[in-house]
Amino acid sequence: MKRNLPRWLLASGVVLAGCTAVQRAPIQTVSHVDLQRFMGDWYVIANIPTFVEKDAYNAVESYRLNADGTIATTFTFRKGSFDGEPKRYQPRGFVLDTQSNAVWGMQFVWPFKGDFRIVYLNTDYTQTAIGREKRDYVWIMARQPTIPESDYQRIVELLGREGYDTTRIQKVPQRWEPEGTPIVE
Numbered sequence: 001m002k003r004n005l006p007r008w009l010l011a012s013g014v015v016l017a018g019c020t021a022v023q024r025a026p027i028q029t030v031s032h033v034d035l036q037r038f039m040g041d042w043y044v045i046a047n048i049p050t051f052v053e054k055d056a057y058n059a060v061e062s063y064r065l066n067a068d069g070t071i072a073t074t075f076t077f078r079k080g081s082f083d084g085e086p087k088r089y090q091p092r093g094f095v096l097d098t099q100s101n102a103v104w105g106m107q108f109v110w111p112f113k114g115d116f117r118i119v120y121l122n123t124d125y126t127q128t129a130i131g132r133e134k135r136d137y138v139w140i141m142a143r144q145p146t147i148p149e150s151d152y153q154r155i156v157e158l159l160g161r162e163g164y165d166t167t168r169i170q171k172v173p174q175r176w177e178p179e180g181t182p183i184v185e
Contacts, residue, residue, distance in 0.1 A: 024135075024163050025163075026133065027117055027119060027131055027132075027133055027135065027162050027163070028119060028162060029097075029100060029102035029103060029117045029118055029119055030100065030102050030118050030119065030120065030121045031100060031102075032100050032101065032102070033100065033101040033102050033118055033121060034101075034125075035065055035071075035095070035101050036065065037125045038063065038101075038118075038121075038125060038128075039063045039064055039065050039071075040062065040063065040143070041060055041061075041062045041143070042060065042061045042062070042063070042128065042141035042142065042143065043059070043060055043141060043142055043143070043144060043145045043174055044056070044059035044060065044061060044077075044139055044140075044141050044172045044174075045140045045141060045142050045145075045146070045147055045152065045171065045172060045174070046139075046140040046152070046156075046169050046170060046171045046172055047059075047137070047138060047139045047140065047169065047170060047172060048136065048137050048138045048164070048168045048169055048170070049137070049170065050137055052087075052089065053077070053172075055079060055080050056077035056078070056079065056087075056172055057077060057078045057079075057080070057081055057082050057084060057172070057173045057174075057175075058076075058077055058078050058082060058145075058173070058174055058175065058176070059075070059076070059077035059172050059174075060075070060076050060077070061073065061074075061075050061139070061141060062074045062075075062076075063093065069095060070092050070093060070094055071092065071093030071094070071095070071104070072090070072092065072093075073090060073091045073092065073093050073106065074088065074089075074090050075088070075089045075090070075091070076088050076089075077172075082173070082175055089108065091106050091107055091108040091114075092106075092107045093105070093106050093107075093116065094106075094107065101118075102117060102118040103116070103117050103118075104116040104117075104118075114132070115132040115133050115134065116130055116132070117130065117131050117132060117133065118130055119131040119158070119159070119162060120155055120158055120159075125143075126142060126143045126144070127140075127141070127142045127143075127147055127151060127155070128140075128141050128142075129141070129155050129158070129159060131159065131162065131164070135162070135163050135164050135165075138159055138164055138169065140152065140155050140156075140159075140169070145174035145175075145176045146174065156169060
């Protein structure tokens with residue numbers, strides 16, 4: 001014998017299903033990035049790591065603007081410890097929003113481009129935070145291997161307001177000589 005569900009139960013299920021698909025507001029990016037000033041080396045201070053970055057030490061992301069407007073990117077780190085195996089990745093960046101220069105596509109493997117959004121950049125271009133619309137990964141970076149704790153907390157709070165689960169953000173171990181060479185024991 002076939003039983004029909006009461007209409008109120010069916011309607012409740014539809015309403016609840018709709019609640020699980022709540023849309024978040026788009027992540028806010030900075031209003032403008034001077035690409036020439038943004039180029040150079042950035043130490044990764046903290047992140048929600050991708051599978052590649054788990055257990056990374058002395059992580060540095062370097063950018064160079066190519067003549068065709070793409071961004072040559074070099075990401076280096078040591079795996080597992082300060083004297084661990086050196087790793088190097090060279091994705092290519094593409095500025096997708098040329099009004100702000102704050103939204104990029106980052107291509108590790110052709111033809112796929114990952115989402116890359118500059119959500120924080122201080123006025124002297126010494127600290128930045130890179131996020132993604134999905135709020136799954138994030139990178140807090142600086143021109144120096146450390147930043148003041150108050151600056152770090154302010155950036156983490158901003159990321160929380162943008163919808164990130166800040167409990168997932170991990171500091172990246174950085175240890176360098178004053179002239180920028182890593183300390184290897």
